[in-house]
Amino acid sequence: MLKIKNATITAGSKKIVDNVTFSVKEGEVLSLFGPNGSGKSTLIKAIIGLGSCSLDKGEVIFKGKEISHLSITERVKRGLGIMHQYPPKIRGVKLIQIAQFLCSDQQKIKVLAQKLALEDHLQRELNVNFSGGEMKRAELFQLILQDADFLLLDEPESGVDIENISIMGKVLDEYLKNSHKSAIIITHTGYILDYVNSEKGCVMFEGKLWCKGKPKEIFNSVRESGYEKCKGCQWQQKV
Amino acid sequence: MAAEGIDRHIDSQDKEKIAFSGMDFQEKERSATFFQKDAEVLLSRSLSGSVDILDIKEALANDSGARKYLGESFRLLGKEYPKNIEGGYFIRIKKGKTVELPIQACLFLKAQGFKQKVHNLVIVEEGAKVNLITGCSASRAAKEGFHLGISEFYVEKGAYLNFTMIHNFREDTSVKPMSVAVVKENGTFVSNYVCLKPVKEVVMYPTAIISGRNGRVSFNSLILSYPDSVQDIGSRIILNAEGGQGEIISRAVSVGGKIIARGHLKAGEKNTKGHLECRGLVLSEKGGIHAIPELETDLQDVDLSHEAAIGKINKEEIDYLCSRGMTASEAQSTIVRGFMDVNILALPEIIKNEIKKLEEKMLEDAF
Numbered sequence: 001m002l003k004i005k006n007a008t009i010t011a012g013s014k015k016i017v018d019n020v021t022f023s024v025k026e027g028e029v030l031s032l033f034g035p036n037g038s039g040k041s042t043l044i045k046a047i048i049g050l051g052s053c054s055l056d057k058g059e060v061i062f063k064g065k066e067i068s069h070l071s072i073t074e075r076v077k078r079g080l081g082i083m084h085q086y087p088p089k090i091r092g093v094k095l096i097q098i099a100q101f102l103c104s105d106q107q108k109i110k111v112l113a114q115k116l117a118l119e120d121h122l123q124r125e126l127n128v129n130f131s132g133g134e135m136k137r138a139e140l141f142q143l144i145l146q147d148a149d150f151l152l153l154d155e156p157e158s159g160v161d162i163e164n165i166s167i168m169g170k171v172l173d174e175y176l177k178n179s180h181k182s183a184i185i186i187t188h189t190g191y192i193l194d195y196v197n198s199e200k201g202c203v204m205f206e207g208k209l210w211c212k213g214k215p216k217e218i219f220n221s222v223r224e225s226g227y228e229k230c231k232g233c234q235w236q237q238k239v
Numbered sequence: 240m241a242a243e244g245i246d247r248h249i250d251s252q253d254k255e256k257i258a259f260s261g262m263d264f265q266e267k268e269r270s271a272t273f274f275q276k277d278a279e280v281l282l283s284r285s286l287s288g289s290v291d292i293l294d295i296k297e298a299l300a301n302d303s304g305a306r307k308y309l310g311e312s313f314r315l316l317g318k319e320y321p322k323n324i325e326g327g328y329f330i331r332i333k334k335g336k337t338v339e340l341p342i343q344a345c346l347f348l349k350a351q352g353f354k355q356k357v358h359n360l361v362i363v364e365e366g367a368k369v370n371l372i373t374g375c376s377a378s379r380a381a382k383e384g385f386h387l388g389i390s391e392f393y394v395e396k397g398a399y400l401n402f403t404m405i406h407n408f409r410e411d412t413s414v415k416p417m418s419v420a421v422v423k424e425n426g427t428f429v430s431n432y433v434c435l436k437p438v439k440e441v442v443m444y445p446t447a448i449i450s451g452r453n454g455r456v457s458f459n460s461l462i463l464s465y466p467d468s469v470q471d472i473g474s475r476i477i478l479n480a481e482g483g484q485g486e487i488i489s490r491a492v493s494v495g496g497k498i499i500a501r502g503h504l505k506a507g508e509k510n511t512k513g514h515l516e517c518r519g520l521v522l523s524e525k526g527g528i529h530a531i532p533e534l535e536t537d538l539q540d541v542d543l544s545h546e547a548a549i550g551k552i553n554k555e556e557i558d559y560l561c562s563r564g565m566t567a568s569e570a571q572s573t574i575v576r577g578f579m580d581v582n583i584l585a586l587p588e589i590i591k592n593e594i595k596k597l598e599e600k601m602l603e604d605a606f
Contacts, residue, residue: 048562073566073567084562087559093560093573097577101565142563146563
């Protein structure tokens with residue numbers, strides 16, 4: 001479904017992502033761990049074409065086609081979707097407007113808004129005065145309505161309380177299971193993994209992928225020994 | 240119906256254009272109508288016993304009450320005003336009456352190069368409540384027209400006036416409205432201004448004087464500026480009575496024109512409060528916005544504030560909407576339409592949807 005080949009991303013003279021290669025199959029959910037500033041968000045933004053950091057070297061192959069030259073819109077049309085970590089506030093643009101742009105089925109919008117406790121937010125300006133949890137729920141709401149084939153989830157649970165993680169986790173799990181979608185989930189806390197079935201995980205550290213394995217095992221190992229230990233895996237060299 | 244009286248003078252194309260300035264020719268949801276073409280008053284008709292609506296000349300000739308008010312607001316400001324006028328409307332809402340349906344007035348430029356000069360006088364008597372829509376428009380034939388509109392609003396004790404003005408001229412029309420409102424004790428004056436169609440030049444700085452305790456004033460405006468146009472538009476509120484509150488909100492978008500967005504809050508009495516908010520978007524390298532917010536007082540016990548923000552559309556917002564599948568152009572249009580939300584206008588519910596539809600059509604033409 002998605003192949004990243006020898007991807008290198010720099011910002012100014014600084015290398016953020018260094019010669020990274022990996023792939024995600026159809027129906028597979030890849031958990032991406034790593035400390036702050038390791039390049040995780042930069043990588044998934046580059047996959048969908050967001051941000052000022054573009055791919056300097058390498059390839060992004062989605063559904064068999066190289067897409068790194070395409071606009072964000074074109075990549076989205078081909079089936080990529082993203083849940084932003086820090087979505088912007090857009091004054092004057094209501095959540096319902098985006099929902100209706102993404103989905104013509106009013107009933108589907110209503111039901112999903114109920115599930116994500118967003119009924120009262122539909123008429124509000126996008127992310128304006130939303131709490132952290134509301135913002136994340138609104139992101140997931142849009143992403144599911146978008147019905148993308150491949151979901152890029154940038155820290156879905158950061159800044160979200162346990163109750164909201166539970167609401168989101170259940171909705172996300174149900175969606176991924178029923179629709180056989182693929183995804184990359186960036187997570188620091190690992191809470192989302194209590195809800196979502198992810199069989200593959202890897203660690204990004206200093207711009208490289210260092211470790212591959214079962215997400216919960218990686219997460220427990222990181223919790224005990226920190227990220228330094230992951231350097232031993234050298235997974236990126238083997239692909 | 241108004242259409243019958245106006246038909247002989249206004250063709251269907253012009254009618255369509257006039258409708259964009261809020262005129263309902265069927266008068267289905269209007270309580271009174273005034274229509275002036277160039278210097279000729281074609282219609283002044285009230286459908287409500289609570290509303291007097293007349294050609295200003297007629298009112299001044301026959302009504303001592305009207306004469307008493309004429310020019311008083313300018314005298315309060317110590318300002319002169321042009322006297323060589325030809326027409327305009329006189330509207331009076333009778334004491335204690337609430338007029339449910341809005342009153343409509345249209346000042347229309349038809350002849351090429353015509354210089355329309357009107358003086359409007361609106362009196363909302365004690366405890367009365369009314370909504371007034373004034374549309375100013377120009378025919379496709381009215382090349383290089385000029386419109387000078389002097390307007391005086393008197394909001395008496397406990398009265399309420401919601402005044403919405405829509406400008407829908409031509410790219411070669413020059414417009415210079417001069418307006419003053421006087422708001423008495425517990426009175427409320429709301430002014431909404433919409434200018435989303437091309438115009439050559441607009442210079443206006445309407446002023447409201449709160450002269451009675453707890454008077455309230457709000458000025459709200461939506462301005463879109465096209466290439467080769469200059470719009471010097473401001474609002475001023477003078478808080479001259481305790482408990483007075485004023486608010487000025489403007490949204491300005493330049494797609495190539497020059498906008499000077501002024502605002503002035505002056506507290507001349509203690510325990511008064513005012514806020515000024517000006518936001519602008521510059522969408523073209525050719526255009527520009529110059530915001531000039533002013534707060535003024537010699538007193539301690541006042542609360543005046545302002546916020547102003549001008550710039551281009553945040554790229555992050557465009558990218559965000561693109562990540563939802565919009566094209567960059569769709570994203571820009573969505574953001575601008577949101578920015579120019581009619582909800583920033585304090586429109587009465589009865590005309591909100593109507594004005595929203597008009598705005599959407601006008602913005603469709605622009606984006």
